[in-house]
Amino acid sequence: MTDYPAQLGLYIDGEWISGGGRDTHRLLNPATGEGQADLPLATIADLDRALAAAERGFAEWRKVAPEARAVILNRAAALIRERAEHIARVATMEQGKPFAEAKGEVLASAGLIEFHAAEGQRVYGRVLMRPPGMRSMVLHQPVGPVAAFCAWNFPALNVVRKVAPAIAAGCSIILKPSEETPGSAVEVMRCFQDAGLPGNIAQIVFGVPDQISRHLLASPVTKKLSFTGSVPVGKALMKLAADSVMRMTMELGGHSPVLVFDDCDLQKTLDTLVAHKFRNAGQVCVSPTRFHVQQGIYDRFVEGFAERTKKMSIGNGLDAASNMGPMANSRRPDAIAAMVEDARSIGARVLAGGGPGDGGGFFYQPTVIADVPLEAKAMNDEPFGPVALIRPFATDEDAVAEANRLPYGLAAYCFTENGRRQNMLSETVEAGMIAINQVRLTWPDAPFGGVKESGFGSEDGPEGVAAHMITKAVHIA
Structure with missing residues (x-):
């Protein structure tokens, strides 16, 4: 067998x-x-x-x-x-x-x-x-x-x-x-x-x-x-x-926001998010996708995310050395490529990946894009692929507004050590599931579902x- x-x-x-x-x-x-x-x-x-x-x-x-x-x-x-x-x-x-x-x-x-x-x-x-x-x-x-x-x-x-x-x-x-x-x-x-x-x-x-x-x-x-x-x-x-x-x-579907505040454990947060972002080549309805990072740590976050992403190995999922496999069908790499090019054309910076993978399969490189304008297609339509979109924010109110901007409300992720802020985010972020300082949302005894569209x-x-x-x-x- x-x-x-x-x-x-x-x-x-x-x-x-x-x-x-x-x-x-x-x-x-x-x-x-x-x-x-x-x-x-x-x-x-x-x-x-x-x-x-x-x-x-x-x-x-x-x-x-x-x-x-x-x-x-x-x-x-x-x-x-x-x-x-x-x-x-x-x-x-x-x-x-x-x-x-x-x-x-x-x-x-x-x-x-x-x-x-x-x-x-x-x-x-x-x-x-x-x-x-x-x-x-x-x-x-x-x-x-x-x-x-x-x-x-x-x-x-x-x-x-x-x-x-x-x-x-x-x-x-x-x-x-x-x-x-x-x-x-x-x-x-x-x-x-x-x-x-x-x-x-x-x-x-x-x-x-x-x-x-x-x-x-x-x-x-x-x-x-x-x-x-x-x-x-x-x-x-x-x-x-x-x-x-x-x-x-x-x-x-979703379009999960990730709110990263300047009081988080930055290295731990990066290690956690990079691995989770590219799980299943980003083809996950709760995949972290829109990374909103507080200005005080924005440059370090972007640099650390790109460095970790470049070290990933993509290949056949049956190869134990592969961190990420191909996309599931021939349509997906072209769809992701179009979104990446759209973001690039309006001023976003592609810091890792940004192109198809090698071989005869349906591969696309794990991709990190910084300074992504809100009007970019990928910021509004779920990419459902190995693309991390990163933008800075200033205040807590800005972060929540960005998290709730879209008509989707499946999952959200927040990283902060401030307990008062954790409670505030739990109440104000519009999502059926919220993970704070970790990324696991699926548990047998917990409900899995979304709100809004x-x-x-x-x-x-x-x-x-x-x-x-x-x-x-x-x-x-």
């Missing part, structure tokens, strides 16, 4: 499906640009079969005790841990990230499943005080079959984020992962299958995204939409889901399971 999966397929009603005259999508290895597999794409008949299976599956799964659901979830987590090396290798071969990052993602996925296995057993209703002879209760019940769509940047974790809370809550789910990173999803689903999850509870389909989303969201079977991806696509899906007023969880609803934590529940009030006399 060392190569990319030779057999990719749809997983519908407990059956792996490929061939049969279906259209296929050719998958490329982002480190080489070479083809490595063909992915079958679902037909309308396949989607109808998946919907029918999900409807039947939900009717049975909702009756299964939470403890019994937890047993299957924990078995799946154990299998993912057991197969972590293989799944990580698959993720690297199809998405490009360094193997160590991929393995960390896979192990984090197992931990998230284990959390939801326990959280599904902690769904509590309540009894309300009433006069003798009356009783009022609040119940939480699974919402029903879920249609879930997830992005390619975390091909294992994004799958688990959708599947685990849904089945822990008692729902069935039809998942459409990215067609660019199907292998990781297939390997994760095999773990659920081998753990004993009935085949009509969690299913996978691939295909033409617009066709699949329109068909699944138009069906009366589907009761909830869960989406991770870009703001424009998320808005389009919300409009489709609005026709039936279905429940939604939307984890959309970065979406609504949360994944992970108790909120992840709760998002798959309806609330019912019952009054008895």
